[in-house]
Every structure is written in C-alpha cells, then in structure tokens.
Amino acid sequence: MIEIRQLSKSFGSLQVLKNIDLTIKQQEVVVLIGSSGSGKSTLLRCLNFLETANGGEIIIDSELINSDKTNLNKVREKVGMVFQHFNLFPHKTVLENIIEAPIYVKREKKEHAILKAQKLLQKVGLRDKANFYPEQLSGGQKQRVAIARALAMEPQVMLFDEPTSALDPELVGEVLQVMKELAREGMTMVIVTHEMGFAKEVADRVIMLADGYIIEENHPNELFSNPQHERTQRFLNQVL
C-alpha cells in the first residue's frame, strides 16, 4: 500500500529523518512510537506531503509520488489525516465540515455527500450533532468529527498524529473506540500515539523511532514484553 525507501528530511541543518525504509501493507495497522522530537509527526506529514522530503521515494498504491510531477492533491485524497488539535473548520457546522471536500474536491452531488456524511456521523456516534458548530462540541466529539471528515473522502490509508493527546482522559476512550472499529473494518492505518494499551490491542506492528532512524519494529506483544534496543526499553519504562 505504502512503500517508503531511503526517506530523509531535514529542517535547515537538523536532519530529522535519516534514510527511513518502511512498507505498510493493505489493511495493516502500524503504530509509531518514540520520544518527543524523534520525527514521528514529520514522517506522517511526509506521507501526505504536508512536508516535502529531501530524499528518497514514496510509493503509494504502486505509484511513485514525485512531488514535481504528480498531482499531490489527488494523492492527498487517498490519504486521510487526523490531527492532534482536530483542525475542524470553525465557521462550518459538523455536517458542512464533512461534506466540504467531497463536494468541492470530489465533485460529489450534495445530496449524496450529505447522505454519506450522515452515515459517517452515525458510525462515530454523533448523528444528533450534524448541525452543531465545532466549538459547541467536546474535544472527543471534535476528534470523532475530524475522523468522519477524513473518512468522507474514502481514503485508502488513514494517518493519525496523536489523536488523543489533546483530550481530557475521560474522552480518550470514545476516540480510540472509533479507531478500533476502523481497524476491525480493515482500514490501513498509521498511528502516532502514546496509548500503549490501544497499540497492543490494535496494532499489527509497532515501530520505534529514535534520532531519525527506525531502531526497532515488531509485533506489539513482542516489542512491549521483550524490547531489543535499550532506547526502546528506556522509552517504554517512561510511558508504561
């Protein structure tokens, strides 16, 4: 589904990603972990081209994405993204947030987009909030709307960058629940999270980033119970 070869990314003199190789299979759920500043967000942002990599190749859906030649907007349609701070459009209702891109990017008929949005809202448990504005929602509700908004583009992969980090503890569960449901349905997902219980339950693979390298990757049971790298051990001791 996604193939990353020798990906590197620098900000000025700071090299954040160093020759990352990573393949993500269809329907696979991959969790990225690593301490703050290790480049987790940067890696995700390179995958939907919010950042332009300095070197390496990204192949999505067997197409080599060359940022000069490929229509990146078309690629982004295939890759949904959920942000830590939701980034809902505050001047639009929940429903309008969800139907915006399907109508203006995919040129769907409005009635069709609305029907689909209502189904998605049902799925994330917010059917009754369609005509609310984002600021009238709790954090957990906002993040569920953001997930529905990304899903409305019918992406082939979903990227999550710490989707529950900005939430009050009691609201984390409802968002993770929606993500588990997505995983069960077979959505391909790449998730940055510090929720290790969730990772254990849902992830097919956990990847540990440090200093711009993938230093360790394994099935969550293996990686959490028997980490090979001492940086991984130290990191897990801090978060578990």
Next chain:
Amino acid sequence: MTLFTNIIDIISEHGIAFLKASWMTISITAISLLFAMIIGFIFSSFKISSNKILNRIADLYIGIIRGTPLIVQIMFLYYGIANFVTLSSFTAGALALGIHTGAYIAEIIRGAVQSIDRGQLEAARSLGMPKSLAMRRIIFPQAYKRAIPPLGNQFIISLKDSSLVAYISVTDLYNTALTVQGENFMPFETYFVVGLYYLIIVLIFTFITNKVEKKLDVSKPKEALPA
C-alpha cells in the same frame, strides 16, 4: 457668547456649502477605498504567495508607499506627472489616496490571513483541496471577520487623510473651510465647524462598522439547529 453666535452664523450661511463639500469628501474617500481594496487584495496575495518575485514586488510597493508622505504622492500624481498625463484633480486625488491606502490594506489583509491557525490550511490540504480552493473556502471566510475592525480603523484614517486633496483644489470639506475662513477671518469658529462635520461623518461610519462587526462576530456561532 459671540463665539456661539458666530458659529451659528457660519452654519446658517455656509451649512449647505459644507454639506456639499461633505459629499465630495465622502465620494472621493469611497472611490479611493474601493480602489484601495482591490489593490490591497492583489498585493496581500502577492505577499502570501510562495513566489519570491511576487513577494518582492509587494514589498517594494508597500515600502515605497509607507515610506513617503501622502501629500507628496498626491502632488506627484497631480503636478508631477502632468507633463505626461493630465489627471483631473478629483481623479488624481482619488488615485493617490487609493494607492496610498491600498498598501495599508494589503498589510491588514495579510495579517488577518496569517492570523488563521496553520492547522486550518493543513487540514484543508490534507483533504485534497488545492491551495486556491482552501484559501477561498476555508481561510478567507475566517480571515475577513478578523480584518473588519482594522479595516474600519483604516477607513476612518483615509476619510481624514482625504482632507489633503484640498491642496490640489478638490472642493472637499477642508478646502471649503479654507475658503470660508479666508472670507470671514474667523479661523476658530470655521475650523470648529468643519471639525464637527468630519466628526459626525466618522461617528456615523463607526456606528455602521460596529453593527457589521456585531453581526459577523466569529466567537458567537449561529444557533444550532435540531438535527
């Protein structure tokens, strides 16, 4: 007491002339602002653009305009280029005011756009929206509400600055005051009256912008409808 009667006299004698002059002040300001808004939009998008050449052009324009006095710009357009193009005093005045205010409006619009959280553009782009669509549908609708208070402020400044066109003999409020004062030799009373006219126009305008601001208040969402 004579002060007061003098003022009444000036108003009864020249009130109509001042009203006509007010109309001139308002129309030259309005036309210049229309022009300034267009310039402001164009140059703010030059500044926001990722194209370095467009950035430079905008910086140059804004730099020159902000770095030179308005009166010099007015004189330049009326007398300075008279050998090449002759503009009527009204056209030269409106043009100079528009070019001048446009630079400030460009900065106001740029500031409002850049005050919108980066995450908004990223979210829009991540949904596959091209930059122009994202600006039009997501960024501008949020930014223009933030631009209204500083724009209102700028409009008031422009209205008062328009008094400088008196020096190229546009018969605006200030020019009329100069004429009246030259006839009656009562500078205190005459400038008091013309000040009053400006103040009333500004107060009416402020009242309108406050209404608009309230109506567009971003912090208060429209009533949520039952689903």
